[in-house]
Amino acid sequence: MKFNLQKFKNSNTKPFFIAEMSSNHKQSLQRALKIIDQVAKNGADAIKIQTFIPNEITLNIKNKYFKINDKNSLWNGKYLIDLYEEAKTPLDWHEKIFNRAKKNGIICFSSVFDDLSFEFLEKLNVPAYKIASFENNHFPLIEKVAQTNKPVIISTGLAEYDDLDELVKIFKKNNNNNFCLLKCTSNYPAKLSDANLSTITFLKEKYKCAIGLSDHTLENIAAITSIGLGVRIFEKHVKLNNKVKTLDSKFSLNINDFKKYTDSIKSAYVAIGKKSQLISKNEKNSLMFKRSIFISKDVNKNDKINKNNIKIIRPNNGLHPKFYKQVIGKKFQSKQKKGTPLNFKMIKL
Incomplete structure (x- = not known):
């Protein structure tokens, strides 16, 4: 192997x-x-x-040089040759x-x-x-x-x-x-x-x-x-x-x-985990709790989009909040009801 x-x-x-x-x-x-x-x-x-x-890594000699003299050592007091014979x-x-x-x-x-x-x-x-x-x-x-x-x-x-x-x-x-x-x-x-x-x-x-x-x-x-x-x-x-x-x-x-x-x-x-995986598979079920842009008031065709008729709220079904400023001032393509997630198809760009 x-x-x-x-x-x-x-x-x-x-x-x-x-x-x-x-x-x-x-x-x-x-x-x-x-x-x-x-x-x-x-x-x-x-x-x-x-x-x-044992005889190849030390000498079979028992003098002070070959004796472990360290009170903190588990092998304190042993001669090297005896230690290696046992090990x-x-x-x-x-x-x-x-x-x-x-x-x-x-x-x-x-x-x-x-x-x-x-x-x-x-x-x-x-x-x-x-x-x-x-x-x-x-x-x-x-x-x-x-x-x-x-x-x-x-x-x-x-x-x-x-x-x-x-x-x-x-x-x-x-x-x-x-x-x-x-x-x-x-x-x-x-x-x-x-x-x-x-x-x-x-x-x-x-x-x-x-x-x-x-x-x-x-x-x-x-x-x-x-x-x-x-x-x-x-x-x-x-x-x-x-x-x-x-x-x-x-x-x-x-x-x-x-x-x-x-x-x-x-x-x-x-x-x-992995560097490339910022959101895990199991985490994705919680994405609905993120915010997105929703229509917060009934609107008609050609009404202007403003802060009074759209809102950044939960759940995460509408446009990403990063588009909020971009859509302000644009016009609706059609009549929409309060509580509808906003998407680009509804907007005259």
Whole structure:
């Protein structure tokens, strides 16, 4: 299954939902497969996993440099190697995961974190790639991914504009325009006050590509607001239920909440409508309550039209009020009764 990311530059395109599994399988293949089954039934267009080999993204060393020392972090006190060993999706699960997604009619793709994992995913013929926020300055890996000419989604968390300039340049150099930038706040969970959604408009104007949202907030407000800014791709962490605690469960939605999340965004998309459609179909039934020009007094042929024999009133069956001044002083073609909607056939022009 292929998908073209460039079409999401068009605000008329329907929202596209990516369910991020991350570590929420908690080392159970059966749980991973159940997550796929459930998100496919509850609004997801794609499921994303993470492909990495722990020793390829860090060193198996336990000193102060490799220990998370942030009291605000969900992973405070953990060594990087232990964190990634716990979070990894085993390579021998991948084919089963991809097949399960295909069976459910949704796209499965992966975040790639290292060269060996990239080679592995290429052998599996992954349909698309994700570059995570923590990897968006890994330009040698990004270049390899860009050269595949496959769709690539890139999170912008923790990136300076110089980094994004370089990243986009790599894709342009390799003639791969099928990429999307996801506005991302790399806090887990992220606060609404840190969402900074105003950058979405700037990113769209600067890079001329589709812009999505990697949403780590606990509400749907950021996503609904983003719909109004033209975002049509949404990525959200998903877990099977609230019972199993994982590394990412505190900022992941359970299946029911994911359904509410996707439904609310779809409703926001419907509410936005189209630029060309000022009056909706259902609204047209209310047009009768608009004003128009009516004859307000019995008149005879050749009577002059004046403010005493015509009036701008409801309903909307007569001439548009914009013609009021134009018809004043003209003569009636024939006798007319009070309460008749005025039209041009009645007037000597």
